[in-house]
Amino acid sequence: MKFKIVKVPATIWMRVLIPVLSILVTFIITSILILIAGGNPLEAYYYFLIAPLSDRVSALEVLVKATPLLLTGACAIFAFTAGYWNIGGEGQFLAGAFAATGAGIMLVDVPPAVSIPVMILVSFLAGALWALIPAWLKAKLAVDEVVTTLLFNSIILFIIAYTLNNFWRNPLTGWPQSPEISETAHFLRLIPRSRLHMGFLVALVVIVIEWFVLARTSLGLKMRALGMGKTAARFAGINVNGTLFIAALVSGGFAGLAGGGDIAGIHFHLIEAVASGLGYSGIIVAMFAALNPLAVIPSALFIGLIDTGAQGVSRALGLPTYLGDTVQTTLLLVTLAMFVLVNYRIKKV
Template structure:
């Protein structure tokens, strides 16, 4: 997997040389400005960590959900709801000490994010309604909700701008380093990533989640309650995205604003994909994209390359990575075919499943390494009609 990411990054940089040349800059200078320069001064280095903070949260949120085979595209909306909850709590706590208010706001953000994730998750596990569309459609609804609050009840009475009043001083996340914007949210994000890594890699709950993602049929056969696992993954994912919103409100903006999230929920998908859905990977990918974000604005000043190139690089990187992953999977399953021939035929007769299920079985026996992308074993959103019953069901 690391090799694949390196190839993806190189390929992306080659592809984006076109737009850089179009802007009249030397691509090599531009790469230096994008990737290296931000790390060379104290201020910009800390800004990289600031820019990575929301991406660490959303990357982890998306990564956990995708790992379980739950396609949460709604981190953006869950983040906004977390921000609303945090701003609401921050406005009413008054003189309470930070030791009380901050945990309260984290909890509020998590509950709000998980709550926003609840309906699509329930629809998915109860009625098998495809969560991609429902989670996606709730993003604009969340943005409208925020705008409604800011145009109406929460409009700042002092300035009259569509921004909420400032949160109480005790509700602000502490500054970590003098003369920088780096705040406690960064530490919180790292803690959450470490915790998520531990749970995924070292606990039965994590094993169940990964099993449900790799092959729901096999997981069910092994006695795992797949719907329940999916529901939990979806809620945890929403909660972490909600905390991202809390972190932006309490660490950067100190109020609710309409432009609070620069698409962090969507960038989380880039982070999770680039990080191969593993928590250490997510951490590196978030730092990398944070570097790129800071680099994009410094390249804008130094080389007159519009900073919007950052988004072009992000999009290209996502497409290249997902394309390379698909290419590798195709090659792998072809390579597996002769070896797994008999198993595959047997599996096909029993379950009507395609070959990769057999490939997964072999992988788990330790003969082959495949990344954790749940893809082919996605449950059929059309429901069960016209489909032979799976082995696990008929045996019960």
């Protein structure tokens, strides 16, 4: 008996099953790692998936962890849909955090009804601004955005380091840590005695807007057409550069919101490690959601769950918290492979 691999377009059911299959395959792969490390995989997955949801504090913490991921995921989707490979979510996040810190320090004696919208606006604009030059270079001079957005991540980190080491250094401790933002600039707590803040609601609103724009407006149609191919989009009479520009700037704005939200809702001051990969994690969230704006919600919650659970796994099994990062990134790669693999069948010849 011989077998042959043939290409058959996946059925809709197979596509729906991709996330489930991907999670299963990821667990099987990472179980090997857990076994090597001397842990019990079933126990580990109990702490990853179930334990965080079994008490109020850690269940809310999942939402806290998901908040920036919802926005950086939205950032990746908005750009990728238009075929603009914005790898700069990390830098745009930092730009948002940087600007929000500056605004938050200056906003004294302003009622929260004014200062909070200002914080949101400033974060969005800073993220968009940090996306501006790579977008302009791409649109006007066809300079590859992958390299420029990536390099812009490093540049903003140096600018922040410079500011923290010189102007915002904590005078008492000498740590590179900015002064605290003023109380009136703090995002409101959604639930008392938890870290969940209104940034979570902002993120949900952004996602609904993103879904509406991409699915229901002519701009969204243009962006999707552009994502399928530039030449075809140009023949269809679409303003390629203008559309690309909007996609890039709004995408950067979403990441900026994530950064500003973490300052106004969680940290209240700026440190260099404020992003620590959240911009890159947005790409995991977006790909796991198959670039579907609404699917970002379960996707970010799931990644947030793994993030929260990693702490519990570490405590209970003595495995390093980096196991959580390993599970997430394996999930990304397995999902990418699954999108391709579902199109193949093994058939008897």
